[in-house]
Each structure stands twice: as C-alpha cells, then as structure tokens.
Amino acid sequence: VGPRALQALEAAGIDAWMAAQSSPGRSVAVVLRRAQATRAEEVLRRELAPELERGALQPPQVRAPVTQVALVAEAMGQGANVAGRLFQPLGALGINVRAIAQTASARSISFIVDGAETALTVRTVHAAFHFAHEEVSLLVLGHGVVGSQLLEQLRALQQTLAQEHGIQLNLVGLADSRRVLFSPEGIPLNQWRERIEAVPEGTSPPVVQALLESLRRLPVPVLVDCTAADGMEELYLEAFRGGIHVVAANKKPLTQPREVWERLRSTAHLNHRAYHYETTVGAGLPVIQTLKDLVRTGDRVHGVEGSFSGTLGYLSQQLMDGVPLSRAVRTAREKGFTEPHPREDLGGTDAARKALILAREQGLDLAMEDVEVEPFVPREYLEEEDVERFLTGLEKLDRTFTSRIEGLRAEGKVLRYLARIDPAAKDGPVLRVGPVAVAKDHPATRLRGSEAFVAFSTERYADYPLLVQGAGAGGPVTAAGVLADILKIAQGLRGR
Amino acid sequence: VGPRALQALEAAGIDAWMAAQSSPGRSVAVVLRRAQATRAEEVLRRELAPELERGALQPPQVRAPVTQVALVAEAMGQGANVAGRLFQPLGALGINVRAIAQTASARSISFIVDGAETALTVRTVHAAFHFAHEEVSLLVLGHGVVGSQLLEQLRALQQTLAQEHGIQLNLVGLADSRRVLFSPEGIPLNQWRERIEAVPEGTSPPVVQALLESLRRLPVPVLVDCTAADGMEELYLEAFRGGIHVVAANKKPLTQPREVWERLRSTAHLNHRAYHYETTVGAGLPVIQTLKDLVRTGDRVHGVEGSFSGTLGYLSQQLMDGVPLSRAVRTAREKGFTEPHPREDLGGTDAARKALILAREQGLDLAMEDVEVEPFVPREYLEEEDVERFLTGLEKLDRTFTSRIEGLRAEGKVLRYLARIDPAAKDGPVLRVGPVAVAKDHPATRLRGSEAFVAFSTERYADYPLLVQGAGAGGPVTAAGVLADILKIAQGLRGR
Structure with missing residues (x-):
C-alpha cells in the first residue's frame, strides 16, 4: 500500500517532503504542503478505494499545521547519538513527535511536530546540540534576606559558572507575597530589584501555580523557595508533577503531617525530580x-x-x-x-x-x-x-x-x-x-x-x-547553601 | 524517486519491511529479507538506470546483516517520549542506528541496527523501558581493608537500595594485583572471595585496561579504585574516554604533577563522567x-x-x-x-x-x-x-x-x-x-x-x-564514603 500511495501522490503532482512507513505495510505517514492536503486526501481516497471499501484500511487523516524539522549532520551514524540527543529533551518537554524518518546514507534525520510547538522545538533542538552549556531556569520565590543574597551571588557568579563549569543559570522568574515577574528570556541579575518593584502590587498573594506551566517548558526548570511561607507543599507537588525540580530553604513543608511529607518525597521520586533542602538545618553547613x-x-x-x-x-x-x-x-x-x-x-x-x-x-x-x-x-x-x-x-x-x-x-x-x-x-x-x-x-x-x-x-x-x-544562620551562608543545591541539580545532569 | 523505487520493488514481489525517506527525494532506505538483497539491488539499478547513468543518484548500497527492532506502544505520541528513551541509551553505548521510521497513527517505531549489535540493542531497549531500577555496573579494584568492607556493605545493602531507592548495584568485576574476575551477569556478593580466589594467579599485574571495553558496554559503568597503587591515572583517563565513571579512594592520581591532575579533570568533564574521591581526605567525613x-x-x-x-x-x-x-x-x-x-x-x-x-x-x-x-x-x-x-x-x-x-x-x-x-x-x-x-x-x-x-x-x-x-580513617567509614560516591552517580541519573 505504501508505495502505491506515494506513487499516486507523485502522479498527481504532489511532492512528499517526507515519508515514513513502519512495520511492513501497516501504516504510512506523508508530509506535504498544507495547500495540497485536501487534494492529497482525494488522491489517496481514490487510489485506495478498494481497500477502504472493504475496511482493510482506515481513512487517511490530516493533521495540520505541522512543522518538519530536518537535521543534516557532518558525520551521522558515527556514534554522534543524534536521535537520542534530539528526542530525549523533546519528550521531556512533552512535545509529541508525530513522525520520524532517518536514513543512514543521507546523514539526515527529519521529524514532524505540531505547528504550535515549532518555537519550543527549535529552541530545544538548539540547546540539545549546543553542548557548551547546561542551561538551568530558576523561578525564585522571596527576595528577603536569603533570596536577595542568592540573587546577588548569582549575579557575581553567573559568568564564572558558565565559563568554568558549563552551567548557565537563568533567572526566569521572581515573586514575593504581592508581585510576580516572569520572563522566559531571563531577568538581568543586576536589575532584578528595579524590575520587581516596577510590577504593580496585587491585592492578594499572586498565583504562582499559573507560572509553573510556563516554567516547565524551559530548560531544567527549578523552583527556588526562599520564603518561610505556609502551604508551599501544594506548589511543590505541582512542580514535581510538571517536571520541575525544587530547592527550598523553607522548613515548613518538611514539618507538615507525615502523610504530606511522604507525598512530597514520593512525588519527587516518581517524577525523577530533585527536592533539595540542605539549608533548612544549619544553613550552609553540610548537615x-x-x-x-x-x-x-x-x-x-x-x-x-x-x-x-x-x-x-x-x-x-x-x-x-x-x-x-x-x-x-x-x-x-x-x-x-x-x-x-x-x-x-x-x-x-x-x-x-x-x-x-x-x-x-x-x-x-x-x-x-x-x-x-x-x-x-x-x-x-x-x-x-x-x-x-x-x-x-x-x-x-x-x-x-x-x-x-x-x-x-x-x-x-x-x-x-x-x-x-x-x-x-x-x-x-x-x-x-x-x-x-x-x-x-x-x-x-x-x-x-x-x-x-x-x-x-x-x-x-x-x-x-x-x-x-x-x-549556622545568616543570609550569605544560607544563600550559598541554596546555590550549592541548585548546582547539584545542574551537575547531576552532566553526570559529574 | 522514493515512491518509484518502492513501487518497483513491490512489483518484483519484494516486501519492504520498513522504508524511510527523509528530506524531499534525497535518500531512501528500505529494509528487506537478506535473501532478496541481490535481487532488490538489480531491480533498483534497472528502475533507476536513467538517474544512475547521468550521476543524479548514487548506486544503491547494501548493508547486511541488519536487525530491525519494532516497538509498539499502548499510547505512543502521548508524551511517553519513546524515541528519546530509546535512542539516548543506544547512542550512549555507541550503537549506530542505521535507519528509523515512526508514524503517529501506527503507534509504533521501527529502527535498524547492525546485526552484530542485536543482543546489546535488545538488552538496552529492555533496560530503557524497565523504569523500576537504575542499574549501575561496578568494577572494583582491590579487596583489602577498604575494598572488602565495600563489598560487604554492598552485600548488606543491595536489596534495600533496589527496593527503597530504585538503584540496582551490580558487581561485574573484581581485581587485585594478581587476579582478575569479570562477569557481566554479576558476581554474587556473598561469593566474591571464593570466586576471586578460584582465579589462577598471574605472574604480572593483570591488564585491567582490557576490561574497560567490556565494562563500558554495561549500564552506568563505574570503575571503583580501592587500591593505593601507583600509575592509576592512565586507567582513569581511558575510563573517562570510554564513558566510564570513576570513584576512587586512591590519593596518588590526585597528587601527580599538575598537568596530570588537569588532564584527569578535563577528560572527566569533557566526557561528562563523574570523578568522585571524597574518601581521599578524612575518609567518610564530608570534606x-x-x-x-x-x-x-x-x-x-x-x-x-x-x-x-x-x-x-x-x-x-x-x-x-x-x-x-x-x-x-x-x-x-x-x-x-x-x-x-x-x-x-x-x-x-x-x-x-x-x-x-x-x-x-x-x-x-x-x-x-x-x-x-x-x-x-x-x-x-x-x-x-x-x-x-x-x-x-x-x-x-x-x-x-x-x-x-x-x-x-x-x-x-x-x-x-x-x-x-x-x-x-x-x-x-x-x-x-x-x-x-x-x-x-x-x-x-x-x-x-x-x-x-x-x-x-x-x-x-x-x-x-x-x-x-x-x-577519619578505617575500613568501614572509608568504604561507606566510597559507596556514597557511587550512589551520587546513580542518583544524578535520576535527577534526584
């Protein structure tokens, strides 16, 4: 069926940009110009009419718009593990890959994602093959004694960490009890105070939950809790479920009733997320x-x-x-x-x-x-x-x-x-x-x-x-402990 | 060209088990029965003769034997990240994936590897989708005061670590200055002493280098140096290059001339491998x-x-x-x-x-x-x-x-x-x-x-x-520190 379908499309002057057929004769995917979709569907229905009539085939389905991403490598098939580096992060972000075609001789791999995912896909692919840096996206809650020290340490260290350790720490969000600032492109660390103060104050505590959906789509998302607020355990649970790591200086979630504590640990564990809280006892001391x-x-x-x-x-x-x-x-x-x-x-x-x-x-x-x-x-x-x-x-x-x-x-x-x-x-x-x-x-x-x-x-x-x-107390040592917890996550990713 | 080629093969009665065409019309890969390879080549050369003659096409190449692996999922395309989980570990082991075809509707993905890689591929795929345990493969050098304590602690903890932390630590090799024992299936931890003593003694130090090639093909390979031997730095370098992590209680490689020390660190870093040596100072103390x-x-x-x-x-x-x-x-x-x-x-x-x-x-x-x-x-x-x-x-x-x-x-x-x-x-x-x-x-x-x-x-x-x-000294605390270093590697993999 596959070759016949492709042949019929070609005869009708419809270019297949990509075609994939997996398992002998069971299913075929074809990528073509959106303008030709209706025409292609007609062609296929006509060509495959006998099989469709006797129910041997399911009617062709159109998914549009989609984006085809093609990678051409200098030396694919030479152990470069292109497919793994490509699909692992895409999957981790929940981007559905609709079809894949790779051939050894062409040194190229093509795949299809829904059109809406184009920007995220391209960014992720770039990150996956730009091996110089491990990017980490930080949403920091609280900028009191500990939080402001952390931001100051991040500012002072950002360049060194990138150059010497290959870790790029991006502050993508900052929130306090009345304001929220979120910027996927990163908040300049020498301007965080002006930027958060420019945000109009809300009348009620801001809904940080809503940010998690954006945060989880950024590279290595980490929620950093520098508050001493009550009730953060619900936020942590949602973070873990969404694939977000949590670093917390906040003791309270850990002292909730036993079943809450159990749920925090098991949810982090099941979702393979880190929950680090070294600074809750003895600040920066290794306790x-x-x-x-x-x-x-x-x-x-x-x-x-x-x-x-x-x-x-x-x-x-x-x-x-x-x-x-x-x-x-x-x-x-x-x-x-x-x-x-x-x-x-x-x-x-x-x-x-x-x-x-x-x-x-x-x-x-x-x-x-x-x-x-x-x-x-x-x-x-x-x-x-x-x-x-x-x-x-x-x-x-x-x-x-x-x-x-x-x-x-x-x-x-x-x-x-x-x-x-x-x-x-x-x-x-x-x-x-x-x-x-x-x-x-x-x-x-x-x-x-x-x-x-x-x-x-x-x-x-x-x-x-x-x-x-x-x-065992104080802003600088506590913030340094929080930062060490963040770096543990970044380094775990590189296997160091 | 793609559809024509497939059509010609079909007309000649040759079943294509899998076909992939990436980038419009540039290259096609077809998987078929080995017995039909010569016949298929003839068919293609005849069908595509005009293009071949004017040099618009490269002659078809036959790669045999190959193995086609097909995965059929209950719910592919639902964020299960099958492609990533599949190709990441294959690539990490240096298994070349020759072709891939995935279609969304079929809920299946097929790929091709060289026949010689079949066993390793199947084992890796099983491991990738058996998420219960993170398997770690240990080659332990030395079974003196520290090494024997480590093996004893491993024996006592193996089950708990698997059940409570999802970490399966396998002792796959053990060596001392005169003998080498290697068993990819794992050496039972209650028999290591009998097993190593049953190995005939060599007259010269055994060549551990040769084992690294086998070790690196096992899941999460770790070289554990419990010796105080000289010259181990060369072995570590080879391990890092081969994708093997190193945990060492041995101080000597770290006190070599500065350029050796630099090379150890940069080689580990470049290959994204861990080099942990907490016990070289103060044994199990967090120094x-x-x-x-x-x-x-x-x-x-x-x-x-x-x-x-x-x-x-x-x-x-x-x-x-x-x-x-x-x-x-x-x-x-x-x-x-x-x-x-x-x-x-x-x-x-x-x-x-x-x-x-x-x-x-x-x-x-x-x-x-x-x-x-x-x-x-x-x-x-x-x-x-x-x-x-x-x-x-x-x-x-x-x-x-x-x-x-x-x-x-x-x-x-x-x-x-x-x-x-x-x-x-x-x-x-x-x-x-x-x-x-x-x-x-x-x-x-x-x-x-x-x-x-x-x-x-x-x-x-x-x-x-x-x-x-x-x-700050003694077998039990030093061995526990070595074990903690090993667990750090295992947990980094799960993002915890």
Whole structure:
C-alpha cells in the first residue's frame, strides 16, 4: 500500500517532503504542503478505494499545521547519538513527535511536530546540540534576606559558572507575597530589584501555580523557595508533577503531617525530580546531605545532638557571661538577632522544626506534636502579645535565671539550648528540644555567637561522632547553601 | 524517486519491511529479507538506470546483516517520549542506528541496527523501558581493608537500595594485583572471595585496561579504585574516554604533577563522567564536597587547617600523656596503627598528599614538591631501612621529645601534627605539614584517637570557621564514603 500511495501522490503532482512507513505495510505517514492536503486526501481516497471499501484500511487523516524539522549532520551514524540527543529533551518537554524518518546514507534525520510547538522545538533542538552549556531556569520565590543574597551571588557568579563549569543559570522568574515577574528570556541579575518593584502590587498573594506551566517548558526548570511561607507543599507537588525540580530553604513543608511529607518525597521520586533542602538545618553547613549519606550507606544512627538556634545560643552565652535574662533578650532584639516578637525564638519552635527534619531524614515516623519542646522561658510568659510588656515581664525571671546560672557555674557546667534525637529509646524514638546543662568537655560548650553544631553518633562513628560546626544562620551562608543545591541539580545532569 | 523505487520493488514481489525517506527525494532506505538483497539491488539499478547513468543518484548500497527492532506502544505520541528513551541509551553505548521510521497513527517505531549489535540493542531497549531500577555496573579494584568492607556493605545493602531507592548495584568485576574476575551477569556478593580466589594467579599485574571495553558496554559503568597503587591515572583517563565513571579512594592520581591532575579533570568533564574521591581526605567525613560547594558558590577560602593522620594524632596524644616517643611508636606499630615500617607515617607524606588534594581543590596551582613537610621526627632518622634498628634508634630522641612536651605543657599548649593551607601568604600560597604546638582553645586539642578534623576559614565563614570532625580513617567509614560516591552517580541519573 505504501508505495502505491506515494506513487499516486507523485502522479498527481504532489511532492512528499517526507515519508515514513513502519512495520511492513501497516501504516504510512506523508508530509506535504498544507495547500495540497485536501487534494492529497482525494488522491489517496481514490487510489485506495478498494481497500477502504472493504475496511482493510482506515481513512487517511490530516493533521495540520505541522512543522518538519530536518537535521543534516557532518558525520551521522558515527556514534554522534543524534536521535537520542534530539528526542530525549523533546519528550521531556512533552512535545509529541508525530513522525520520524532517518536514513543512514543521507546523514539526515527529519521529524514532524505540531505547528504550535515549532518555537519550543527549535529552541530545544538548539540547546540539545549546543553542548557548551547546561542551561538551568530558576523561578525564585522571596527576595528577603536569603533570596536577595542568592540573587546577588548569582549575579557575581553567573559568568564564572558558565565559563568554568558549563552551567548557565537563568533567572526566569521572581515573586514575593504581592508581585510576580516572569520572563522566559531571563531577568538581568543586576536589575532584578528595579524590575520587581516596577510590577504593580496585587491585592492578594499572586498565583504562582499559573507560572509553573510556563516554567516547565524551559530548560531544567527549578523552583527556588526562599520564603518561610505556609502551604508551599501544594506548589511543590505541582512542580514535581510538571517536571520541575525544587530547592527550598523553607522548613515548613518538611514539618507538615507525615502523610504530606511522604507525598512530597514520593512525588519527587516518581517524577525523577530533585527536592533539595540542605539549608533548612544549619544553613550552609553540610548537615542533611551528611545524614542522607550515612543512612543510605547503611549506617545506623544511635543518636543526634545539635544546637540549631543562633538566637538561643547567643542568649545562653550572654547568661553565662552574667547578663540578666531580660537585658540579654532586649539587646538581642535590638541587634536584629530575634524575630520582631522575641517569643517566636524563645518558644523553641524553630529548633523543633529542624530536629524533626533530621529525625524524619533518618527514617523516624515522627511529627511536630511528638517533639518535646521545653521553651527557653516558662511557657506562660510566651502568651504576652505586646512586645514591650513581654520584655518587661521577663524581668520577673532575671533572679531565677541568675541563680540557676550560678549553680551551673559552680558545677563547671554551661547552659545551652540543644536538640536531641534518641531513635532507640525504650518507649520509642524520643525527640527533645530544650535548655541543657552540659559539661565542660561537651562540644556545645565551645559554641560562640550564632554558631551551630550537630553531632551524629552512629554504628560506624561510635567512638568519635561525626561533628559539623560553624556559622549556622545568616543570609550569605544560607544563600550559598541554596546555590550549592541548585548546582547539584545542574551537575547531576552532566553526570559529574 | 522514493515512491518509484518502492513501487518497483513491490512489483518484483519484494516486501519492504520498513522504508524511510527523509528530506524531499534525497535518500531512501528500505529494509528487506537478506535473501532478496541481490535481487532488490538489480531491480533498483534497472528502475533507476536513467538517474544512475547521468550521476543524479548514487548506486544503491547494501548493508547486511541488519536487525530491525519494532516497538509498539499502548499510547505512543502521548508524551511517553519513546524515541528519546530509546535512542539516548543506544547512542550512549555507541550503537549506530542505521535507519528509523515512526508514524503517529501506527503507534509504533521501527529502527535498524547492525546485526552484530542485536543482543546489546535488545538488552538496552529492555533496560530503557524497565523504569523500576537504575542499574549501575561496578568494577572494583582491590579487596583489602577498604575494598572488602565495600563489598560487604554492598552485600548488606543491595536489596534495600533496589527496593527503597530504585538503584540496582551490580558487581561485574573484581581485581587485585594478581587476579582478575569479570562477569557481566554479576558476581554474587556473598561469593566474591571464593570466586576471586578460584582465579589462577598471574605472574604480572593483570591488564585491567582490557576490561574497560567490556565494562563500558554495561549500564552506568563505574570503575571503583580501592587500591593505593601507583600509575592509576592512565586507567582513569581511558575510563573517562570510554564513558566510564570513576570513584576512587586512591590519593596518588590526585597528587601527580599538575598537568596530570588537569588532564584527569578535563577528560572527566569533557566526557561528562563523574570523578568522585571524597574518601581521599578524612575518609567518610564530608570534606571534599564541602570545599567544592564553598568554592563553586563563590566563597573565598582564607585558610584551611586540619589533622588528617590518625597515626600521628595518636602518637601526639601518647606523648602528651607522658609516654616516651620510642615506646609510643612501638605500641602504635603493634596495634596495627602504622604501616609495616613506621617511617612511612612519621615522614608525613600521607598528610602532605591530603593537604595537596585540598589545596588543588580550591584552585591553587601547587604540587607535591611545594608542600613544606616537617616530619614527626628529624629526617635523618627516617633513613634507617631496618624496622627494629629504626625503632631502637628512636630511643635517642626520647629525652628531647620529653623535655619538649614538658615545655609545651608549661605553656598550656598541646602537640598536634597539622596541615595548614594559607592561600594568600605574602610570597604566594603556602602549604605546610608538620608538628604544631596549639593553644588549649584550638579545636585540634580535642582530637582523640584516630579522629581527624578540618576547619575552613572563608569570607562567609570568617568569624566561625566551618569545621568537620570525626573518625577519619578505617575500613568501614572509608568504604561507606566510597559507596556514597557511587550512589551520587546513580542518583544524578535520576535527577534526584
């Protein structure tokens, strides 16, 4: 049937630009000028009338408009893997290839896509054969302390990364709680602030969901969450399903009820997407990846201990230095070390979130309500809504704290605010966050300022726990950690 | 020409199993029964005689035997990306696809490969569409302390990794300095020792090079170097060129002259292959990756300080505890903490290698001869070949060391053997390895046993250096680090 059909078209003066026949005699695809489509259909119906009448053939179908893309190589068939490099990214973007024809001698390959996909196809093909750079498309949410530092680091590094590592990081979108900026061509990194400020503010939070459909059609799309917003888990899930990677400094999605956490992980896994969140614990310090590696290589975690709150670390040290509690908190707030209302820090919730993230990472089935949180000050003090009254109220605690500190000093101990995970406690795993009096030789005694530390005691690190310590908060180190997570995705693609 | 050619073949009773014509009228490929090849050639030469005579056509060429592979999908053209999943791995293995035909309506795709590639093609296609597991093929060199632990960890984890992470790690080869075992079907991990011991010993080191050609045709091939052998850099280069990843615990290739180091990195980079060597410094501790992340994210390293020699750390501590030098060395040797001849450790070369690896990782153009090494004992003592005479000779140093230690103790200082990198020294970067008297508040004073530590002082970690500490030597932690490097490759492939 195939040859007869082609012959009939030729006889009618209709040029077939491309023809493909797969499986003997079962089906034929022909590409021709759109103006000739109706005429071609007539010719084929006439030529194949007998077969059509007895139902041996399905009537010819016309798909229009379509675009034929032809690649001619210098040396095809020489291991250049043209077909793979061509169709892998097209398929990943959901572009349907309607027909393919390749012959060895012609050193060419032709294929057909729907006309609407032309621009995306051409861009993708160019990217596929322009091997110099691995392009990554970033949609950044939030440009506060972490987000703005990230954009600054991107600006400073963009050229070096392209030249030395072959990674082209493009900022294609930026959003905050009131505005959205999206530009597939890329937002110049030295103008992001002017550009986002020029966007008129919306009255309600912008719908980022709508952007994902555009983002997913760009090369290696990554959603970068530098916010501390609630409810982002739904957005992540949609991103994973759409083929978008997620890098997040946001702790909250990881501390949702267990089933949400499971869904995030399994959806990322099923869609082969990365979900990196190294900075949610200890900022730029290598904490999550270290724990992941321990667990994946079959080590057994006997216990984890850490200090993750820079604010509470600072307060502990001030108290040890003899500063009264109320004054220490007031100073910390003035220096910008605390949230606007210091009770957010003194309550211990942030430290509890980080401890939960680590506990889940080692496979423990725990949730926020399982974390035993002892606040830095008695819970009833945290109920005061008014900041000034709250600070004044703390004065009532000064004497208690001072005598407690004196007692510790007499014992040669030091006050610290620690998180402890005991996976093998008698009545099930225990996750505890609170003030602890530690002995002088404990690693936590050496912490200064906003320093964080984590110690993993495991089967293999039994005598000497694996310890990571260093600045565990702040814009620059957190942003660098986010950037490292982004680079992990880019480099995974190149197999490095 | 295409339709006429096909028509002529049909008229001659020759069935075309598959036909592809790409670019209008330029070239046609037809697949037919081998027995009909000569007849088909005659038919075509006759039919196309006019064009052939005036040189408008090239004579038909016959390629035989070839294999036609046909895939019929339930729902092709529905974003299943069949072509990409199909041709990407085929191309990666160097299998030439001679012709392709795909039509949308038929939901099928047919392609042609040389007959000799049939088995590999079928296996690859099966792997490509069996998405449950990412298969990794491991050729392990060396089964000493690290290698045997790695094989044991692989055995214990193989099932979990497959079930929970979708990663199938196959041991396809194992070699030591005298024997080679290679089995593409996989060597059972509970029998590796019997299997390698059953291989007759060669008289010269086995030629591993020859295995690479077989290894590279297996899914995700990885060469795992658990030896401390010299000259492995040539093997790595050949591996990279052949599309094989390298994971190495072997420090030596990284401490070769600068141009060798450059070639290793650029060859891996150009071939998009991974070269992971986390365990060359600090065993399983996250040292290399941490430094890589700092540098890549644009941080500036102001200084690096570390203690990497478990042996010299142990000796330092013994001396501080009042044990005479000669006795401390003798005990360490008896406990297996030193090389057979302790001068290998006391000379400081191993610590120097690790320091050089870190220095190069931060971009410093240094070589082994640039490392200022001060041995643990004066250099003239290291010349003694005989172990017993060497140990006796050290007694002459006992008094010197004892009084030196007493002096340190009086100053409140502690003896440690440290590596220090100062990238911005006045007369160019300085790399120094040797005994150092450190103050009581220095992190190195807290080291016990074989513990290692490294502290990175950087622009972003200026006030509080990024510090990693823990067991820095030993089979289990080193093997786990090697395994983590292997898993990084496997996971990069899945985009996680």
